[in-house]
Each structure stands twice: as structure tokens, then as C-alpha cells.
Amino acid sequence: MNTKVKLIGGFLLVALLAAGAAGGAMWYLAKPVAGHAEVADAKAPPPPATGKKARKFVTLDKVIVMLRHGPGETDTHYLSADLVISTTEENEKTAKAHLPLMRSIAVSTLSSFSTDKAQAMTVEQYAAEINKAFNLSYEREQMEKPFSEVMVGKLIIE
Numbered sequence: 001m002n003t004k005v006k007l008i009g010g011f012l013l014v015a016l017l018a019a020g021a022a023g024g025a026m027w028y029l030a031k032p033v034a035g036h037a038e039v040a041d042a043k044a045p046p047p048p049a050t051g052k053k054a055r056k057f058v059t060l061d062k063v064i065v066m067l068r069h070g071p072g073e074t075d076t077h078y079l080s081a082d083l084v085i086s087t088t089e090e091n092e093k094t095a096k097a098h099l100p101l102m103r104s105i106a107v108s109t110l111s112s113f114s115t116d117k118a119q120a121m122t123v124e125q126y127a128a129e130i131n132k133a134f135n136l137s138y139e140r141e142q143m144e145k146p147f148s149e150v151m152v153g154k155l156i157i158e
Helices: 002-030 036-043 092-097 099-110 115-120 123-140
Strands: 055-066 078-088 149-157
Touching: 055 092, 055 099, 078 092, 078 099, 092 099, 099 123, 115 149, 123 149
Parallel strands: none
Antiparallel strands: 055 078, 078 149
């Protein structure tokens, strides 16, 4: 009988120590670390704009062009891109009305690339070239751009 009491007491002691260790670990890990709360608050993104200044995204799907041949190259290569236009809610209707113009500018820009140049470019470089072409075209036509930037949503080179 004495052995059974000691055995039960030992199990209770181990269970109590394990529960205490688990509780202590939870208490320690749940405490906020000084300084990190301020950093987290400082890095929090601003709340999204609402109303007429809210960001909207318009897609320009399936811009497909044939790339220029390089010297001594006989194979035909194509580039397909889906563009995403960032605009505001108040300019969304105008941006959608300008989609045919934007498609024309994008086709003109993308079709000027050779296969080698197109394969060497990054997505960011494509976006920069397309944005530059849009800026030049809208300045030349003396029109206000109904969007802030154009991003590349999908890019395929075959």
C-alpha cells in the first residue's frame, strides 16, 4: 500500500510540475516585448481610402504580340500579357473608356521588343516600359491619365 501511495504521489507531482511549466511558458510568451508594439503600430499600413479616392483595378486582358526576329533567327515567338490598371473610383469609368487606346499603346510598345530582349527583361522592366509609353502618349495627346500606374498581371513568352 505504501508503494502505491508513493507512485500516485509521484505521478501527481510530475503532472503538477508539467502544468506549472506549461502555464509559465504561456505567461512568458504572451507578454508583449517592449518596443515591438510601437514598431508594429508604426509599420501598419494606412486604412484603405473610401469614396471617390478608393483604389480600383481595371484589367486589360490578352495583349498578344509577335516579337521581332533576332539576327539569323527564323522561329516566330509571341508575347502575351494581361495588364492591371490602377485607378480611383471616380476615374474608373474613364479608364474603362480608354481601354482601346491603352491596348493600342501596349501593343505598340511590346511589339517593338526582340525575342532576346523580351526574354531577358523582368516583369518590373516590362511595367516600367509600358508606363513610360503611356505617359508619353497621354502627354503627346494632352490628355489627363485616368489611372496612376499599369502593372503586369500575367506575362507569357512563347
